[in-house]
Amino acid sequence: MTRLSARTGAVGLAALALAAGGLAAPADATSSAAAQVAVQQAVAAPQAQRGGVRLHTNAELAHALKQIARASRGRVAVRSVGTSNEGRPIWFATLGTGPKRVMYVTQQHGDEPLGTESALHALRRLGLADDPVARAVRSKVTLGIVVRANPDGHEHQWRYNYDPDAEPEYGEPGKGYDINRYHDPAVAPDDIPATEAAVIRRTHAAFRPSIMVDYHMQGRYAFPPPDGREITTSIMWPNHPAVSADALRRSKQVGVRVHDAFTRAGAVVSQYPGGTYQGIARNAYGLLGSASLLVELSALPPEREHFQVHTAYLSMVDLARAAASGALDRIDPAAADEIPPRGPAIPRDASTARDGGAH
Secondary structure, rough: HHHHOOOOOHHHHHHHHHHHHOOOOOOHHOOHHHHHHHHHHOOOOOOEEEEOOOOOOOHHHHHHHHHHHHOOOEEEEEEEEEEEEOEEEEEEEEEOOEEEEEEEEEEOEEEEOOOHHHHHHHHHHHHOOHHHHHHHHHHHHHEEEEOOOOOOHHHHHHOOOOOOOOOOOOEEEOOOEOHHHHHHHHOOHHHOOOOHHHHHHHHHHHHOOHHHHHHHEEOOOOOOOOOEEOOHHHHHHEOOOOOOOOHHHHHOOOOOHHHHHHHHOOOOOOOOOOOOOOOHHHHHHHHHOOEEEEEEEEOHHHHHHHHHHHHHHHHHHHHHHHHHHHHHHHHHHHHHOOEEEOOOOOOOOOOOOOOOOOO
């Protein structure tokens, strides 16, 4: 038994308990009828649509975040940290008062939406509940989430931001920039041509997270025979050669913990075959000293989207718990290298429309 499989099996029951209670209404919401109604509205999950997840529109996302903030009684704060090129707010939700700072980013690519839905569930679980898990996280951790970093891309249902004047090195001329290529630490935020990437850089600099996790989506892949299982999630830590040994060690510890959370929930996890370009968020924020991780949710058929949202939600909550408890520091970073590489792509005729492409 490898270090990875031994640890995953040893802590499975705790994750199952979290999964069972994760989306319940918080216990302290019963003090008044009005408070209870507010919590029930905030906790309501997106409705299914054709077997898949009903995605929040930009207007619905703003409404949901404000509902969560109201129902949290001050535990969750929501504010705009910038605006997109079309003037849409980019929301940053925070909770907790602890010294350990953890930051998540969702939907840099507009057509990769499921991480945003997971983030809403995580905010409800950790911000509205008054159980020991939520209280421990809030007392030890300050969690910040950029929820839908690319609202224009979501509105237009494409990968890039919206910039008809774009002449990008990465992106599409006349359409927009690939936000996840413009985080280069050597470039000042004011000089970054991708507006939303500059917002994330400024937010990271102001928030100063020790952990930074970026949620994306990818196509469909499987392990080669004789395994043959379809991969549901791929992860990768920074691999730029200038990332410090300390940042790399901590990034791998985060990767192992996230791998384990997904695996306990039934996901099939691989390494993501990411490159060393320093403008990619995974590398850029590692170069800036954060423990940095990329998470890629595979674009599974619509009937499995709820599973993808749920497993990503569990990973968000579990990582915050591990940061709060100090469990991350006890993880052997070498176990990250035991995560198998991603296998070949499944033919396109078996894929779905929510296919994130390369990152």
